[in-house]
Amino acid sequence: MxxxxxxxxxxxxxxxxxxxxxxxxxxxxxxxxxxxxxxxxxxxxxxxxxxxxxxxxxxxxxxxxxxxxxxxxxxxxxxxxxxxxxxxxxxxxxxxxxxxxxxxxxxxxxxxxxxxxxxxxxxxxxxxxxxxxxxxxxxxxxxxxxxxxxxxxxxxxxxxxxxxxxxxxxxxxxxxxxxxxxxxxxxxxxxxxxxxxxxxxxTPVERRQKGTAVLRDLPYVGLMSTTALLSLCWPLLSSGLPLWIAEGTEAPLWTAGLAVAVSSLAIALFQVRVTRQAVDIPRSVRSNRISALALACCCLVFAAAAWAGSPLLATLVIVLGMGAHVVGELFYVSSRWGLSLGFMVKEAEGQYQGLTASTESGATALGPALVTALVSGAREAGWLVLGALLLLSTVPVGALSRRAERDPRRVTWTDERTTERKAAC
Known part of the structure; x- marks a missing residue:
């Protein structure tokens, strides 16, 4: 029985x-x-x-x-x-x-x-x-x-x-x-x-972390703050590109809608596949670098659209830039999940994911104003500055990850969750 x-x-x-x-x-x-x-x-x-x-x-x-x-x-x-x-x-x-x-x-x-x-x-x-x-x-x-x-x-x-x-x-x-x-x-x-x-x-009372514990975890705060800069890929698409198409290129305005459609379709097709590349910390760091490089290339290509002399050529250049943007967004999301989940402290998952959401929310809230100012004020040079900022954001990620990995409280140090919590779920 x-x-x-x-x-x-x-x-x-x-x-x-x-x-x-x-x-x-x-x-x-x-x-x-x-x-x-x-x-x-x-x-x-x-x-x-x-x-x-x-x-x-x-x-x-x-x-x-x-x-x-x-x-x-x-x-x-x-x-x-x-x-x-x-x-x-x-x-x-x-x-x-x-x-x-x-x-x-x-x-x-x-x-x-x-x-x-x-x-x-x-x-x-x-x-x-x-x-x-x-x-x-x-x-x-x-x-x-x-x-x-x-x-x-x-x-x-x-x-x-x-x-x-x-x-x-x-x-x-x-x-x-x-x-x-x-x-x-x-x-x-x-x-x-x-x-x-x-x-x-x-989380049981005796194992709870203090409400500000994540703020004192400087490697995690540094990782989430620097990698959050790559979330500028969203205001880049929603604010910067439509403005640039209207003011700086010969491409028709409907190209902005085409860009959104291309992005949504690519995410639906490839997000699961790309996320498999971030199943551990080293591959998550590599995905972060791929994302930064792809988004910087996207900015460079969008800047080049200003030199295209016909609507057809300008549209083709923007679509090419969207290809780089899609790669950057896909790898950004997967690397962000891999790093934020891998470096959480056990029994404080909600607090750590709260910080992750907070840093991304701050970047996306300020993003439209930053992107608009660069694209509208400095035109091609603004795109180059934005691309450089995205590239620089990935520089400290490797060192911060190595420092964070030394902490035995991280979930990366265990292959399974605690037995009692797993059974309860």
């Missing part, structure tokens, strides 16, 4: 594990659709429907990004102390409520308030989710599931952007409001899927 009971338990555990990945990917797909819908219409909604000046809108959204930077570490610490599933569930619900509140925004101050709330839960949720995936999956599958989630997210994001085209074509306030409510509903669905995931126990 004992053997039979044990077999039943093992079978239940296997079934539970098989159901975990679809739940994780399903939640990311639902969120991806809502994000694609919202981020494709928000600028038009605030400026043309709610009549908020573009300058005020940009300032409010930018300050809101600072809230995300500040919230990530405390929320990650809460995930260690209360359990990552429960904290992520609450975050998703709060994000849904904040997204619905955009209906009532009618000026700078109300937009600032809602943006701060939204950015705080959005940025902090990224770290908690990575921590949850890491603790639900075994070591070999964590990176694979994270990569699969990014693929699903981008496919759903594209579907949401397609739905946004219908909203923008209609242009009526009621349709925009309905879209905001649809986005809020996606968070409710994602929250239900999150709660259906297996429970991950909180």
């Amino acid at each position: 004992t053997a039979g009971s044990g077999g039943t338990k093992e079978e239940r555990a296997r079934m539970k594990k098989r159901a975990t990945v679809p739940l994780l990917l399903g939640g990311q797909a639902v969120n991806g659709f809502g994000d694609g819908l919202w981020f494709s219409i928000w600028a038009i909604y605030f400026t043309r429907i709610q009549h908020i000046p573009a300058e005020s809108m940009g300032l409010a959204i930018g300050i809101g990004g600072v809230a995300g930077f500040l919230a990530a570490i405390p929320v990650g610490t809460a995930a260690d102390r209360r359990g990552p599933r429960e904290v992520l569930f609450l975050i998703v619900l709060l994000r849904g409520a904040a997204s619905a509140a955009y209906i009532f925004v009618d000026g700078f101050w109300s937009l600032l308030l809602v943006s701060c709330c939204y950015s705080a839960v959005q940025s902090s949720g990224v770290g908690v989710r990575v921590s949850l995936v890491y603790q639900l999956m075994d070591k070999d599958n964590s990176l694979r599931v994270l990569a699969q989630g990014r693929v699903v997210q981008h496919i759903a994001y594209a579907a949401g952007a397609g739905a946004a085209m219908l909203v923008l074509a209609d242009g009526g306030r009621s349709v925009f409001v309905a879209s905001i409510l649809v986005n809020a509903v996606t968070f409710a669905v994602a929250a239900v899927l999150t709660l259906a995931l297996p429970h991950v126990p909180a």
